[in-house]
Amino acid sequence: MATEVLMPRQGQSVESCLIVGWKVKEGDTVKAGQPLCEVETDKATFEVEAPAAGTVLGLFYADGSDVPVLKIIAAIGALGEDISALRPAAEVAETKSETGNVKPEIKTVVSEAAVSSFKSQVSGSSSGVSPRAKNLAQAKGVDASILIGSGPEGRVIERDVKAALAGQAPLSPAAKAKIAAIGSGIGGRVLASDVQAPSATPALAAPEVNYSVEQMGSLKEIPVKGVRKLVAARMLSSMQTTAQLTMHTSADARAVLAARKKFKDSADKGGITINDLVLYAVAQTLVNFPELNAYWLGEKLVQFENVHLGFAVDTPRGLMVPVIRFANKLSLEEISIEAKRLGSACIKGSVDPDALKGGTFTVTNLGAAGIEMFTPVLNAPEVGILGICSVQPKPVMKKDGGVDFIPHMGLSITFNHCATDGAPAGRFLAAMRETLANLKF
Numbered sequence: 001m002a003t004e005v006l007m008p009r010q011g012q013s014v015e016s017c018l019i020v021g022w023k024v025k026e027g028d029t030v031k032a033g034q035p036l037c038e039v040e041t042d043k044a045t046f047e048v049e050a051p052a053a054g055t056v057l058g059l060f061y062a063d064g065s066d067v068p069v070l071k072i073i074a075a076i077g078a079l080g081e082d083i084s085a086l087r088p089a090a091e092v093a094e095t096k097s098e099t100g101n102v103k104p105e106i107k108t109v110v111s112e113a114a115v116s117s118f119k120s121q122v123s124g125s126s127s128g129v130s131p132r133a134k135n136l137a138q139a140k141g142v143d144a145s146i147l148i149g150s151g152p153e154g155r156v157i158e159r160d161v162k163a164a165l166a167g168q169a170p171l172s173p174a175a176k177a178k179i180a181a182i183g184s185g186i187g188g189r190v191l192a193s194d195v196q197a198p199s200a201t202p203a204l205a206a207p208e209v210n211y212s213v214e215q216m217g218s219l220k221e222i223p224v225k226g227v228r229k230l231v232a233a234r235m236l237s238s239m240q241t242t243a244q245l246t247m248h249t250s251a252d253a254r255a256v257l258a259a260r261k262k263f264k265d266s267a268d269k270g271g272i273t274i275n276d277l278v279l280y281a282v283a284q285t286l287v288n289f290p291e292l293n294a295y296w297l298g299e300k301l302v303q304f305e306n307v308h309l310g311f312a313v314d315t316p317r318g319l320m321v322p323v324i325r326f327a328n329k330l331s332l333e334e335i336s337i338e339a340k341r342l343g344s345a346c347i348k349g350s351v352d353p354d355a356l357k358g359g360t361f362t363v364t365n366l367g368a369a370g371i372e373m374f375t376p377v378l379n380a381p382e383v384g385i386l387g388i389c390s391v392q393p394k395p396v397m398k399k400d401g402g403v404d405f406i407p408h409m410g411l412s413i414t415f416n417h418c419a420t421d422g423a424p425a426g427r428f429l430a431a432m433r434e435t436l437a438n439l440k441f
Contacts, residue, residue, distance in 0.1 A: 259440075
């Protein structure tokens with residue numbers, strides 16, 4: 001009997017993965033454990049390995065396909081073995097070209113999805129909503145029946161509900177009734193646009209522009225997908241749904257630089273960096289400012305007792321923000337170890353997707369690039385994000401009227417003015433200056 005190759009689940013928050021590219025083709029002989037394809041979530045890239053040795057009898061999805069987890073993506077078995085029962089006909093039908101490449105059959109999927117969504121809304125049935133999406137929608141008070149799903153055949157899945165929570169303003173019962181009763185078509189006819197919920201992930205609008213190789217010379221077109229697409233959507237959503245304000249200051253960096261030099265010269269703590277010192281200082285300071293260690297959810301503000309500290313990591317695939325759990329309870333050495341572990345996993349593309357969620361505050365460090373001040377963008381629904389800037393000499397007036405040039409580290413905090421005011425954010429910056437100036441180890 002042929003062996004199924006499943007799209008593996010990568011963390012509880014991942015519902016589908018994108019097939020970046022197949023490493024094998026139909027008819028190839030493979031060994032158990034041999035990489036078959038590379039797939040990408042919105043957070044990481046990994047390989048799917050052959051669960052058994054044999055011949056590749058079928059590849060059921062083409063490169064670039066977004067496939068739900070635990071779906072059969074390929075079959076391995078004995079040459080000539082019947083695999084018709086394994087083909088996911090409901091999700092994709094495939095035909096083979098003369099070269100043997102897999103091509104998706106063109107279907108009127110949009111029409112079927114619209115009909116399915118319309119039937120679900122008219123009947124009030126939840127058959128077009130996945131169980132996880134239904135549970136989340138009920139828990140958060142979201143009407144899943146008005147959402148347009150991104151799953152197979154227009155099915156509403158968990159990420160659709162999360163997107164609605166992130167950016168869609170709630171409708172009152174009266175507003176819902178009015179929308180349901182009045183269509184925008186001729187004679188009040190309800191059109192597809194009337195029943196389609198606003199996309200919670202803002203459209204990445206493309207300006208109208210003409211370009212060509214003849215006009216511009218050599219160029220490279222790069223599809224926006226995976227982490228880059230996720231970051232773009234989140235940044236746009238953050239800017240459109242929160243009242244962001246940034247304040248700048250600087251802190252005496254002599255204690256930080258001295259600590260870094262001390263650790264660098266030691267035999268067992270040489271790996272502790274300035275960034276580790278800053279993360280430790282933030283974790284120790286933020287516990288006293290619950291206004292900033294919080295989520296803004298529109299109808300409510302959630303403040304956290306413990307600091308789950310996100311930190312920005314620049315990777316070949318784009319910006320990622322892993323989270324150090326309970327950072328306020330960790331020592332400097334523990335924060336350093338955890339930051340290196342998470343950062344390395346992000347860069348390699350092997351990070352656990354669950355490690356990229358649940359942060360309550362974020363730190364982003366551009367000091368190594370020589371940036372003296374900048375405006376970090378909120379990682380919504382978090383209320384605050386702290387930007388770390390470069391260390392530069394700053395003139396400081398002495399009591400006798402003279403001037404000393406003292407190294408200072410730039411600090412830029414962006415906060416959601418819907419959730420808190422400038423005074424608490426200013427007090428947090430003042431406390432950070434105090435903490436950094438008096439670091440002792």
